[in-house]
Amino acid sequence: MNSDTEHDFERDLSLADLLRGIDKQRLESALQALLGTAFAVSDHNGEYLLGAADLAGDAPSLALYGELEPIGQISAAIPQNRLKAAADLIRLLLRANARYLMASDLHLQTQQADFEELQRRHKALEQSEQRYKALAETLEIRVRQQVKTIENTQLKLYETEKLASVGRLAAGIAHEINNPIGFIRSNLSTAAGYLTALNRIDELLQTCADLSSLKAAWQREDMPFIQQDMQDILQESIGGAERIAAIVKDLKGFSRVNDADWEDADLNQLIRQVCNVAAAELRDKAEVYLDLSQLPLLHCHPGELGQVFLSLLMNAVDAMAAPGKIRIRSACRENRIVIDIRDNGRGIPASDMSHIFDPFFTTKDVGKGMGLGLSVARNIVKAHQGDLEIKSQPNVGTLVSISLPLPAGR
The missing domain is CATH 1.20.120 (Four Helix Bundle (Hemerythrin (Met), subunit A))
Structure with a gap:
C-alpha cells in the first residue's frame, strides 16, 4: 500500500486503539476464512495483535494506514490481491470503529x-x-x-x-x-x-x-x-x-418522558426495561438482582416512573465501589405497590440526610450530577399520589422505598 492511499480516519489513533471494542476472535475467524492460511497483523512497532505471532518474517505483507502514516501491517503467504482484500476489510472495520470512538469523545465533550x-x-x-x-x-x-x-x-x-x-x-x-x-x-x-x-x-x-x-x-x-x-x-x-x-424496543418503551398520556402499566416490565437500558452502565460496576412479585397494572405515566427508577439505579451505582450489589424488590402491600431499591454502597452521612431532596444538593464529583435527581424523583412520585423514603447507613448501604397507591377495587 503506497503513501498516496486514501486515509479515511478522522483521528490519529494507534492500531491497538482502533481495534478496541472489536471482537478480535471473530475478526480472526473471518480473516482466516478469507485468506485460507495463517496470517498476522502487527502494529508499527512489530507487536502482533491478531493472527499467528510466529508467522515467518519473509511472508508477503501490506501496510495498514492510519490518518497520515502506517500504523501496522498484515502478513500472509498468499497472492497480493487476496492480501489486499484482507487489508481492505480491516481498513473498513477500523474506519467504522474510529468513527465510533470519535462519536464517543464528542458525546463526552458535549456532556x-x-x-x-x-x-x-x-x-x-x-x-x-x-x-x-x-x-x-x-x-x-x-x-x-x-x-x-x-x-x-x-x-x-x-x-x-x-x-x-x-x-x-x-x-x-x-x-x-x-x-x-x-x-x-x-x-x-x-x-x-x-x-x-x-x-x-x-x-x-x-x-x-x-x-x-x-x-x-x-x-x-x-x-x-x-x-x-x-x-x-x-x-x-x-x-x-x-x-x-x-x-431499541426497551429504549423506546422507557424514553416516553414527554408523553402526556397516562395508561395502565406493568411496573415489573418497566423495571426490567430500565435495567436493560442501563446494562452497559452497570457492567463491571454492579450486579442487579430482581425480586419481582406479581403486581396488578397501575394507572400511571410510565415514562416518568421509568425516569425515577433509572435515576435511583444510577445513584446506587455511583454510591458503590465495583463490584457492588443492587437488589430491586416489588410487592403489593395493603392496596399499595411498593418498590424497594437497596444497594451496599457507601451510604449517606447523617449530616446530609436532611438535604438530599434539596435542588442542586449533591455529594458527587463535579461533572457527575446536578443535584436534581432525587428532587425530581420525589416530585414525580408525589404526582402519582405516592411516597418516596430513603434510609441509609454509612459504609452499609441505602434503601429507597417507593409506595404507590392502587385505585379502589384493584
Missing part, C-alpha cells in the same frame, strides 16, 4: 459543555436569589415576581434532568448496538466470500458432465464447511439483529 452551562445558570440563579433577599423588606411584590421567574427556570432544569440520565447512557447503548452490528458486518463479508465459491460451483455445473470432477470441485471449495459455517453465521447474525431490536 461537559452542557454541565458547565447548567452550572453557569445555577450560579446566576443563586446570585439573583441573593439580590432578591436583600430587597425583601421593601420590595416584597417585586421579590415574589422574581421568585416565580426562578421557579419557572428551575422547572426547565427539572426537564433537563429527566433527559440527563439518558444522555449518560447514550455511549453505552451505542456500544451495545455497535457490537452486534460489527459481527453482523463481518458475517456478511464472510458470506460474500462463500457466494463466490458457490458461483464457481455453479459455473462448473453448466459445463461439467463428469460427476467425479464436480465432486472434486465441491471438496476443493470446501463446500461442507461452507454449508455449516453459513448456518452458524446466519444464526449468529439473526441473534445480533434480535439483540439490537430488543435494545
Whole structure:
C-alpha cells in the first residue's frame, strides 16, 4: 500500500486503539476464512495483535494506514490481491470503529459543555436569589415576581434532568448496538466470500458432465464447511439483529418522558426495561438482582416512573465501589405497590440526610450530577399520589422505598 492511499480516519489513533471494542476472535475467524492460511497483523512497532505471532518474517505483507502514516501491517503467504482484500476489510472495520470512538469523545465533550452551562445558570440563579433577599423588606411584590421567574427556570432544569440520565447512557447503548452490528458486518463479508465459491460451483455445473470432477470441485471449495459455517453465521447474525431490536424496543418503551398520556402499566416490565437500558452502565460496576412479585397494572405515566427508577439505579451505582450489589424488590402491600431499591454502597452521612431532596444538593464529583435527581424523583412520585423514603447507613448501604397507591377495587 503506497503513501498516496486514501486515509479515511478522522483521528490519529494507534492500531491497538482502533481495534478496541472489536471482537478480535471473530475478526480472526473471518480473516482466516478469507485468506485460507495463517496470517498476522502487527502494529508499527512489530507487536502482533491478531493472527499467528510466529508467522515467518519473509511472508508477503501490506501496510495498514492510519490518518497520515502506517500504523501496522498484515502478513500472509498468499497472492497480493487476496492480501489486499484482507487489508481492505480491516481498513473498513477500523474506519467504522474510529468513527465510533470519535462519536464517543464528542458525546463526552458535549456532556461537559452542557454541565458547565447548567452550572453557569445555577450560579446566576443563586446570585439573583441573593439580590432578591436583600430587597425583601421593601420590595416584597417585586421579590415574589422574581421568585416565580426562578421557579419557572428551575422547572426547565427539572426537564433537563429527566433527559440527563439518558444522555449518560447514550455511549453505552451505542456500544451495545455497535457490537452486534460489527459481527453482523463481518458475517456478511464472510458470506460474500462463500457466494463466490458457490458461483464457481455453479459455473462448473453448466459445463461439467463428469460427476467425479464436480465432486472434486465441491471438496476443493470446501463446500461442507461452507454449508455449516453459513448456518452458524446466519444464526449468529439473526441473534445480533434480535439483540439490537430488543435494545431499541426497551429504549423506546422507557424514553416516553414527554408523553402526556397516562395508561395502565406493568411496573415489573418497566423495571426490567430500565435495567436493560442501563446494562452497559452497570457492567463491571454492579450486579442487579430482581425480586419481582406479581403486581396488578397501575394507572400511571410510565415514562416518568421509568425516569425515577433509572435515576435511583444510577445513584446506587455511583454510591458503590465495583463490584457492588443492587437488589430491586416489588410487592403489593395493603392496596399499595411498593418498590424497594437497596444497594451496599457507601451510604449517606447523617449530616446530609436532611438535604438530599434539596435542588442542586449533591455529594458527587463535579461533572457527575446536578443535584436534581432525587428532587425530581420525589416530585414525580408525589404526582402519582405516592411516597418516596430513603434510609441509609454509612459504609452499609441505602434503601429507597417507593409506595404507590392502587385505585379502589384493584
